[in-house]
Amino acid sequence: MRHIDYQKHISLLLDGVLEKSSREELLSHLEECAECMHAYEKMVSLNETLEKIRPLLPDHSLAHKIKVRIAAEPQSTAAVWGGFSFLKQVPVWALIAILAVGIGDMAGKTLTEVMSAHDTSHNLENLIQDHGESLTDVVINFAQSENGQ
Amino acid sequence: MGNFENLSDQELIARTRNGSVDHFDELVNRHTIVVYRVARSITGAHEEAEDVVQESFLRAFSNLDKFDESKSTFRTWLLTIARNQSINIIGSFRRKALKFFSDRSDDEPEFEFSSNPLSQELPDAETQLSIKQQFQTMEKVLKKLPERQRTALLLRSQEGMSYDEISTIMNISVSSVESLIFRGRKKIIELVER
Structure with missing residues (x-):
């Protein structure tokens, strides 16, 4: 396998979706490949950073605005059909x-x-x-x- | 309004279909934040993201009879609507015109610290500054990613979604999701190291 393929496997490993056999092969490769080990460390660090940051939250009034608009909407097709569901x-x-x-x-x-x-x-x-x-x-x-x- | 917190999304949908708008309001309470986050990640602007959230819930409400529980969860279906709405907005002429006259949305911060690390016991001001710079860099770099890579990566890293869910929301195959996330990570590392 090429380095790029191993690095793709690193991404899958971080997300917990790498198959067992591929995981063992990747871990063996990391022990002897400095380039892929560097990529692994960078991806782990990136993942930690991405998990720490969160997009800003919406205004508190947003949910209320949605409810007001929905209350003003004509009943959904689903709701209208509710009485005639038979x-x-x-x-x-x-x-x-x-x-x-x-x-x-x-x-x-x-x-x-x-x-x-x-x-x-x-x-x-x-x-x-x-x-x-x-x-x-x-x-x-x-x-x-x-x-x- | 009743207390519907113990009801599942499926039960809330069933009651809404029978004509109870109050039950749909509980779905709004549950999913507003995640829809906003996704919309904000794609549009990069607060006002546009809020518009997307409102439109997405209205569409979901009007088309609830088209939602098929056997194909996806309500959250996945709702986020699919939100992503499509966000893409429509960023591709609209109005959006481009507004951005031409005012580049304000690019300067807005899109992210914040999840646990406010600056308020925690940090050793010194220099470390605090370093962390702040790290987050600012990440924010800028994320904006430079193509929309598909950024969305796939953020749905995975920040919302903890499975590859299956992401593939449904983005209407692509699981192998494409794998590829987008990997390329997104690789691109960020390259941009940070430059």
């Missing part, structure tokens, strides 16, 4: 299938038939007379009458 358990394909069945159920039915499941159906019958037209026909007729056609 929906997350339903696969997307199942939701699509339910929707498709719902739409399919209306196919070919007249407007009154579609609405007849509701209590308001008898009121609707008074407002819109059932001529056996589909929902699409009613919408097209309405649009044509609005355009004066």
Whole structure:
């Protein structure tokens, strides 16, 4: 191995992640190599210095500022979903299938038939007379009458 | 606000997901300092680091549903957000423009003595001065390191993070972390010896 490889192992040794076999090889090498021994001593000293210094601390008010901003935020998506978490358990394909069945159920039915499941159906019958037209026909007729056609 | 100190980060996250903002506040109490340290190490400026901390927590709060406990700890996830925010800030045009007109942030001290060695029983004023100079030199040298080397080295030496955690935060492989830390150490030694 080259000196640079041994020195890389010194770095790993200091961080406690050097494998046992490599560690033994490195320690043997250090006993006979002045250059790598010098690098070892320098790295140990550097590590001690880096551990002694600490970045300056933030202002005491920082945590409070964050909390105020978070309180002003709209609820996170996670929190909003919290009340409907059961929906997350339903696969997307199942939701699509339910929707498709719902739409399919209306196919070919007249407007009154579609609405007849509701209590308001008898009121609707008074407002819109059932001529056996589909929902699409009613919408097209309405649009044509609005355009004066 | 309740006393949530006994709850784990995971429990706090679960309660937050169920709509309790108070539980997220406890996460803020726990992690503000470490996020600030990382942001400060990268940006090198107090105000920018505080902005990064605020934005990081807000993003974490808004995206809590995207956090996957099986992939990383909350701290690692939060620090990943903070690092990305810090990099965005140091690369921004606004930052460069401000630095052009005022170089104040480069003169600010970034570090302090962890146990205030100057107040301890030291033999004489000469030794105190020597220690102070040693720390000032280290501070200057750290600023000269490329951002990736400095971040990897400080996450390891000062925050005691594992290579795995650092690789997640920096989105690089563990072998790249090994290499960055080694090159960072080597570069510092070269700069100090010059």
